[in-house]
Amino acid sequence: MSVPPPAARRYAELADALRHHDYLYYVLAEPEIGDQEYDAMMRELEQLETAHPELRTVDSPTQRVGGAVTKEFPTVTHDVPMLSLGNTYNEEDIRDFHRRVIENLGLDDVSYHVELKIDGVALAVRYRNGVFERAATRGDGTQGDEISANARTIRSLPLRIRDGATAPALLEVRGEVVMYKEDFLRMNEEREASGEKTFANPRNSTAGSLKMQDSSVVAQRNLHVFMYSLIGDVPGVESQADAMSFLHRSGFTVSPHAKLCHSIEDVLDFWRHWELHRDELPFEIDGVVVKVNSLRQQDALGTVAKSPRWAIAFKFSARQASTVLEDIVYQVGRMGTITPVASLRPVLLAGSTISRATLHNEDFIRDLDLRVGDTVTIEKGGDVIPKVTAADPQHRSADAVPFTFIAHCPACGTALSRPEGEAAWFCENIECPAQVRARIAHFASRNAMDIEGLGEAVVDLLVERGFISSYADLYDLDGRRDDLLSLERFGEKSVTNLLAAIEESKKRSFDRVLHAVGIRFVGQTVARILSQKYRSFQALKEADPSALEAVDGIGPRIAESVHRFFTDGRTVDLVHRLIDAGVTSEMPEAQETETLPFFDGKTFVLTGALRMFTRDRAKELIEQYGGKVTGSVSKKTDYVLAGEEAGSKLDKAVSLGIAVIDEEHFLRQLPEATRTSEDSV
Numbered sequence: 001m002s003v004p005p006p007a008a009r010r011y012a013e014l015a016d017a018l019r020h021h022d023y024l025y026y027v028l029a030e031p032e033i034g035d036q037e038y039d040a041m042m043r044e045l046e047q048l049e050t051a052h053p054e055l056r057t058v059d060s061p062t063q064r065v066g067g068a069v070t071k072e073f074p075t076v077t078h079d080v081p082m083l084s085l086g087n088t089y090n091e092e093d094i095r096d097f098h099r100r101v102i103e104n105l106g107l108d109d110v111s112y113h114v115e116l117k118i119d120g121v122a123l124a125v126r127y128r129n130g131v132f133e134r135a136a137t138r139g140d141g142t143q144g145d146e147i148s149a150n151a152r153t154i155r156s157l158p159l160r161i162r163d164g165a166t167a168p169a170l171l172e173v174r175g176e177v178v179m180y181k182e183d184f185l186r187m188n189e190e191r192e193a194s195g196e197k198t199f200a201n202p203r204n205s206t207a208g209s210l211k212m213q214d215s216s217v218v219a220q221r222n223l224h225v226f227m228y229s230l231i232g233d234v235p236g237v238e239s240q241a242d243a244m245s246f247l248h249r250s251g252f253t254v255s256p257h258a259k260l261c262h263s264i265e266d267v268l269d270f271w272r273h274w275e276l277h278r279d280e281l282p283f284e285i286d287g288v289v290v291k292v293n294s295l296r297q298q299d300a301l302g303t304v305a306k307s308p309r310w311a312i313a314f315k316f317s318a319r320q321a322s323t324v325l326e327d328i329v330y331q332v333g334r335m336g337t338i339t340p341v342a343s344l345r346p347v348l349l350a351g352s353t354i355s356r357a358t359l360h361n362e363d364f365i366r367d368l369d370l371r372v373g374d375t376v377t378i379e380k381g382g383d384v385i386p387k388v389t390a391a392d393p394q395h396r397s398a399d400a401v402p403f404t405f406i407a408h409c410p411a412c413g414t415a416l417s418r419p420e421g422e423a424a425w426f427c428e429n430i431e432c433p434a435q436v437r438a439r440i441a442h443f444a445s446r447n448a449m450d451i452e453g454l455g456e457a458v459v460d461l462l463v464e465r466g467f468i469s470s471y472a473d474l475y476d477l478d479g480r481r482d483d484l485l486s487l488e489r490f491g492e493k494s495v496t497n498l499l500a501a502i503e504e505s506k507k508r509s510f511d512r513v514l515h516a517v518g519i520r521f522v523g524q525t526v527a528r529i530l531s532q533k534y535r536s537f538q539a540l541k542e543a544d545p546s547a548l549e550a551v552d553g554i555g556p557r558i559a560e561s562v563h564r565f566f567t568d569g570r571t572v573d574l575v576h577r578l579i580d581a582g583v584t585s586e587m588p589e590a591q592e593t594e595t596l597p598f599f600d601g602k603t604f605v606l607t608g609a610l611r612m613f614t615r616d617r618a619k620e621l622i623e624q625y626g627g628k629v630t631g632s633v634s635k636k637t638d639y640v641l642a643g644e645e646a647g648s649k650l651d652k653a654v655s656l657g658i659a660v661i662d663e664e665h666f667l668r669q670l671p672e673a674t675r676t677s678e679d680s681v
């Protein structure tokens, strides 16, 4: 079936516009349109592709969300090997490098292009006739893994070169993929909360992400890429500085803050500056890279072994501090994991005061032979999180006792166990008060049931005073209003708000509820996968581990854990109580995807007289697709849906710069099927 010309035209128009807006947003960070407009265009493009699949190209903007699953990454050979760099750590070495360069070139001076040494994962990307062809990892420098499907999800990587007509037919560009520090910390928090292994640093999590089989999961990791080299000859490009401006013009994000230095003193200044200011960058750097600017001079200098003679990495030293290990304390996670934590004499390290550091597990402490009272070295290297790297036995007091892990849970006294093959000790008492509190706090947390006003402190208080001992008890609190009012910190208003927020949470989507109930290894992503596939608690309960394992993205560990949860009388009982209380326990029938990006996680305020919807209907729709509605406008508000005669809330939104939308706009964000006549009057 051929595509009607108007549809094909509209398709090309939309695809071009979306590519342009991707560039403005992800590369230049200067968006010209709002999320809602962008999302509406994307949805129209998707609809066109669904109606006419032949329109979809490999570089379509829709391909960013991933979906392709790769079981094994094919090996590719790099036409031009991916070299590594020699390292130096001090001024002397860098002056030596400079001396060798000018000697070899037979010149008096030379210019250097000095760049940040971004601490991520190298990526080589090939474009044919201006269109993305493939992306590969460095591997051993000669051969790497082809990870095109995953690379395509990186929004700052163009799938089509801007002004491609002037680019060579075959173009290879190289750069560094990173995860921003704040995304890394958030991801680790979530992984920790769901009992998954955490990553040591952003680089490891980037490497892990790029090697994932399911590209749709990679798409959610929010990776970024910064380009720093152009392979092969491009007319007009005669220096590294030229290469960078060519890359910039072509639509790539290039390594930021680079500087053309005409003396080695300039190079040293740049290095000193970034050693001091590295924490201000959103991503990790571990030094600067000094490159001879002229490509002709680079050629003349050539390469030794696997490193070029024309470039060197001038690294920062790891930031270290020395302090006293005052105590080893233990944290109980909601799954019963016992994590040892170093309690340190406060010390300043790279601009922040450190008084705690994780000690991971028993083996970590044993391997370093850490003892309470020891003087220890803490370090902030490529990592965001400081770590204890060594104990100093010379300063050890004669009576320092070798470390032994506690045998009993610090919260409930239950004997701990360490299952075979695991590094962690566990408290297996599911009623352990520390676990109970952590589970309820997780249940109420923003990514789970999002119960406003029920933070850790309130949970602790309610547990301590015997109001609740499980998350299911939350839904019985409405019968105990008067008792709650007797609590010192609770006034009329806060009790009303809390009870309303709990009531409200019953409507959360099924995948959120599934995440909230606290199944080991079931974080947000896995909960989403499971809820799409098995659409209710009942169906999950009936699923056997082998069927679960057959689902894409579900491994044996997760399958086993889900099965255990649904065969344990205690957890099953909690789930039944949630269902009885009216908490969402299944995915609605006709609803394929339960949230929409426009609404998901966003906060709306409704104001003025709505014509097309009742307030309740608008609210229901927003919540159905993942958003929430609050009563007053604040900095946390994402959108104000304004009807006629909107008053002070609208004024406030305008003064805070919050997006204001009207009903028509709102209607357009909804899937076609939802825009039934009952929604419009």
Ligand code: IVH
Pocket (backbone or CB within 6 Å): 083, 084, 085, 115, 116, 117, 118, 119, 120, 121, 122, 138, 176, 228, 229, 255, 289, 308, 311, 313
């Ligand atoms: S140039 C021969 N520039 O550092 C040129 N590399 O050991 C080699 N890196 O594998 C690359 N930032 O992953 C270059 N501005 C930058 C860089 C950079 C980070 C990484 C890259 C490379 C490693 C060198």
